[in-house]
Amino acid sequence: MTNTQTVEPAKARRRGTYAKTEATRQAILDAALEVFSGSGYRAGSLREIAVRVGMSEAGLLHHFRNKSALLEAVLAEKDDRARAIVPTQSEDGAAVLRGLVELAEYNASIPGVVELFATLSAEATAPDHPAHEYFVGRYNFTRSTIERALVNLERDGRLRHGMTPRRAAITIIAMMDGLQVQWLLDRSVLDMAEELRALFRTFADIDWSDPAPEVTAYEVAP
Numbered sequence: 001m002t003n004t005q006t007v008e009p010a011k012a013r014r015r016g017t018y019a020k021t022e023a024t025r026q027a028i029l030d031a032a033l034e035v036f037s038g039s040g041y042r043a044g045s046l047r048e049i050a051v052r053v054g055m056s057e058a059g060l061l062h063h064f065r066n067k068s069a070l071l072e073a074v075l076a077e078k079d080d081r082a083r084a085i086v087p088t089q090s091e092d093g094a095a096v097l098r099g100l101v102e103l104a105e106y107n108a109s110i111p112g113v114v115e116l117f118a119t120l121s122a123e124a125t126a127p128d129h130p131a132h133e134y135f136v137g138r139y140n141f142t143r144s145t146i147e148r149a150l151v152n153l154e155r156d157g158r159l160r161h162g163m164t165p166r167r168a169a170i171t172i173i174a175m176m177d178g179l180q181v182q183w184l185l186d187r188s189v190l191d192m193a194e195e196l197r198a199l200f201r202t203f204a205d206i207d208w209s210d211p212a213p214e215v216t217a218y219e220v221a222p
Contacts, residue, residue: 025063025073027053032074037116041071041123041131068130075120075134078113081106088145094158094206096149101200104176104193111187114180121177143169153204163203175199 031052035044046067050060064070085106086099107114124131143166150165159165179192200206 021063024053024055028060028063028070029074029077032070033112033116036071036074037112037119040119041067041129046070071120071131072134074116075131078117079138086145090149091152093149093152093156094204096146097153097200097204097206098208100146100172100176101193101197104179104196107180108183108187108192111184115184118177118180118184139173142173146172150204153206158205160203160205168203172196172199 028049031049032044034052035049038044046060047057049070050057053060064073082103085103087095090096120131121135123129124135126132146169147165150159150168153159154165159168175196179190179195183190183192197208
């Protein structure tokens with residue numbers, strides 16, 4: 001009885017400590033998102049992020065060893081949310097394209113994340129930027145994923161004549177990035193998801209009545 005009474009509170013304390021740590025990490029990520037979105041990565045400071053969370057810079061560094069590690073965590077969280085929406089491993093090319101439209105709809109609910117991505121992707125063209133390799137890898141992954149989806153559509157006779165999978169993949173990525181910039185400048189000008197859907201209709205035969213994959217995680221915007 002004594003051992004049980006001793007062990008259970010210890011487990012409860014560990015669970016409580018873990019939950020508190022995770023809550024603090026998430027608060028730091030949310031603050032970093034705001035700072036990096038507003039000031040860019042280079043100008044955004046750890047001190048400003050720490051102040052927003054109500055802790056010292058040393059306390060922040062207890063959770064993330066440096067500014068680059070914090071940026072990596074912010075980007076990883078964004079990718080986790082995207083993968084929850086787009087079925088990147090699906091052999092159904094139409095499902096992947098429908099997922100991209102669903103992602104555009106979701107992005108419209110998280111302007112801070114969209115702004116961060118637009119800012120960082122431009123900054124990271126510099127080879128010495130800490131996110132340079134991340135964006136090179138991310139664009140390679142996205143391009144190959146979309147190209148594979150279009151190859152599957154072509155195999156099924158659903159890619160329109162005159163459009164190759166690679167050219168279409170490059171066009172889609174350029175369209176998505178360009179739509180995000182225009183939307184950030186004036187959100188009343190366009191609907192990102194609808195414009196993307198309209199582009200897909202020009203070169204792929206897709207049944208848009210099919211349901212997009214249901215989002216079961218990361219549904220709450222940061």
